[in-house]
Amino acid sequence: MADVFTDLGFAKLDISRKDRTGIAETIYCAGKTKEQLLEILRAFKDKNISVLGTRCSEDKAEFVQNSGLSVVYDACSKIIVLKASSGETMGGKIAICTGGTADLPVAEEAAKTAEFLGAEVIRCFDVGVAGLHRLLAKLEDIRQADVIIAVAGMEGALAGVIAGLVETPVIAVPTSVGYGASFSGLAPLLTMLNSCAEGISVVNIDNGFGAAVTACRILRRMKKNV
Numbered sequence: 001m002a003d004v005f006t007d008l009g010f011a012k013l014d015i016s017r018k019d020r021t022g023i024a025e026t027i028y029c030a031g032k033t034k035e036q037l038l039e040i041l042r043a044f045k046d047k048n049i050s051v052l053g054t055r056c057s058e059d060k061a062e063f064v065q066n067s068g069l070s071v072v073y074d075a076c077s078k079i080i081v082l083k084a085s086s087g088e089t090m091g092g093k094i095a096i097c098t099g100g101t102a103d104l105p106v107a108e109e110a111a112k113t114a115e116f117l118g119a120e121v122i123r124c125f126d127v128g129v130a131g132l133h134r135l136l137a138k139l140e141d142i143r144q145a146d147v148i149i150a151v152a153g154m155e156g157a158l159a160g161v162i163a164g165l166v167e168t169p170v171i172a173v174p175t176s177v178g179y180g181a182s183f184s185g186l187a188p189l190l191t192m193l194n195s196c197a198e199g200i201s202v203v204n205i206d207n208g209f210g211a212a213v214t215a216c217r218i219l220r221r222m223k224k225n226v
Contacts, residue, residue: 099128099152109208153177156188
């Protein structure tokens, strides 16, 4: 197969991934030098391929921007985006709900990823079970979504509560937010895995990106079936 990947020596860019999976390759920026990140982004730009980078530090983003590459960076989600071409629209809605404000970085990672992939995002933040009336006040908005992403730390009860109130698939994201006995996200992870509310899928701790990709794959299949 010709032109399946671009070999930079330190990285092999899977430029044909979108043709196989519907989701283009993403750059995991952590662990890469700022020079490596810049070279990767330039390679995608030369191919006229839009690309998203996750877990990008502010200093790396600033280095890329100062090097003359037109990218958009969001400090909350640590997402960096290079738009080389116009994006597609999936035509579906994803509701992203958080237990608390402390979950915002993971939630925004999911939101920015979903928007990059062409989904419409409904943000319902700080609707945790410590004040259930806050969730109920947003319930009609949440029910308008085709997929729901529930992001929560502490005990991680939010996903189960939401799944018991909606007919929509729920993707649960445990976060590392919490005190010592939350074990850096292990406690909410186990809560979400053991929820008695059906229809919940669970991704790894702090993996907002993975939740968004899963949600967008659901939307993509819905669009094809229509």
